[in-house]
Amino acid sequence: MCGNRLFFENSVCVSCETPLGYSRAERQIVPLDAETGTYTDAADIVWTVCANLGLSGCTWLTTDESGLCFSCGLTRTRPNDADLEGIVNYAPAERAKRHLIAELDAVGIPILDKRVDERGVAFDLLSSVAEPVTIGHADGIVTIDLAEAEDAHRERIRAMLDEPYRTMLGHFRHEIGHYYESFLVADDATRARYRALFGDETEDYHAAIDRHYAEGAPADWQANYISQYATMHPFEDFAETWAHYLHISDAIQTADEFGILRTVDAASFRELVVDFWIPLSTALNMMNRSMGSDDLYPFVISDPVLDKLDFVAGLAAAPA
Known part of the structure; x- marks a missing residue:
């Protein structure tokens, strides 16, 4: 590594071109082996980059057989590949979700996967191209309207509702608050x-x-x-x-x-x-x-x- 400053979403160092991944367990951006694209941690566990790197820009590492990292694995529903507008908006939604999870990790708030624990959370990231989507939370399922990733759409709704602030990350933070209230x-x-x-x-x-x-x-x-x-x-x-x-x-x-x-x-x-x-x-x-x-x-x-x-x-x- 060349010592260049790295940022949370970097998949490669822009200075020395070293491939990178985010190790959630270590809460660090780590270098990958240039030939295998893998990272071996101190316990000799081999990690690979999430299968969604190309789809949503996810740089998180995983050992899951599905190929998905912890964050992407929490997404229960996403747009189908034929929904081009939905797929474009899917990437910034997943980026906001990764930011949320990393922040919860940083402040020490556990987040459980609903697939393995009924108390856990899952996310429906839905495209409103075909039909309206209501943002909300119910029984551990957080629903997000992917159209909120579009600046023009979000600003129109913000102005209509007379809100001073409206962001995709803000939606995730608000809805996860409903989830945590339910058992805290x-x-x-x-x-x-x-x-x-x-x-x-x-x-x-x-x-x-x-x-x-x-x-x-x-x-x-x-x-x-x-x-x-x-x-x-x-x-x-x-x-x-x-x-x-x-x-x-x-x-x-x-x-x-x-x-x-x-x-x-x-x-x-x-x-x-x-x-x-x-x-x-x-x-x-x-x-x-x-x-x-x-x-x-x-x-x-x-x-x-x-x-x-x-x-x-x-x-x-x-x-x-």
């Missing part, structure tokens, strides 16, 4: 704290949806919620808060890695947000404005939202 908020004490922060989750969900889209968010929603969508129902408030926990965690880790922040040391997630994230995101927003772009993080974090973020971070840190 389990005991009576945790449920009581959850209800004190987010409200009574037994409220009729479909009635809440109808009310939200008919009446909109309360005028003072920013005093208690991270987004207008979070005001719809406690389930959505939790999922939005979970997504922002991941947004913030990942952004701070990236800033730390690039030396933008000093090594971060905080006693709680609340302290991390107040002492590091708010100053950093404010500076980044001003940088974006200097370039004539929209704010990078267009959200207000109130004290009640800080309480919710701290609660979610505590759940994420608890033993699974």
Whole structure:
């Protein structure tokens, strides 16, 4: 290896042309044998690049006989090869999913494969070329509309719903929040704290949806919620808060890695947000404005939202 900086999706070093793969077990980009295209780890286990390298740009390594890495193996449904538009949009969706899984690994949140554990998760990455697709989560199945990979489509929906932020990665982070809520908020004490922060989750969900889209968010929603969508129902408030926990965690880790922040040391997630994230995101927003772009993080974090973020971070840190 030549010492050139590598990035998460690199399949080859652009400087010395060494073939590369991502070892999830080691959380490292590793060099492959140029002749065999394999990587042998310290335990003499031989790994190969995922079979989806050509289809979706996946560089993750696998020992699975199917040829698929852990991340690609979680995809239960994808577009058929004849759906050219769906296949084009499939690659950025899988890239966002890999990012999500690597982030969950980094913060120590286990993610289970539904094929081997009924408590696990699976993903339906569906093309809405032929029929509408509803993004959502149910019983461990996360459904994503691949059209959200298209900037024009996503921006149209974002503007229609008056959202400040909408990305493919954001969808994955939000929907996986629903999945984790289903078994992290389990005991009576945790449920009581959850209800004190987010409200009574037994409220009729479909009635809440109808009310939200008919009446909109309360005028003072920013005093208690991270987004207008979070005001719809406690389930959505939790999922939005979970997504922002991941947004913030990942952004701070990236800033730390690039030396933008000093090594971060905080006693709680609340302290991390107040002492590091708010100053950093404010500076980044001003940088974006200097370039004539929209704010990078267009959200207000109130004290009640800080309480919710701290609660979610505590759940994420608890033993699974």
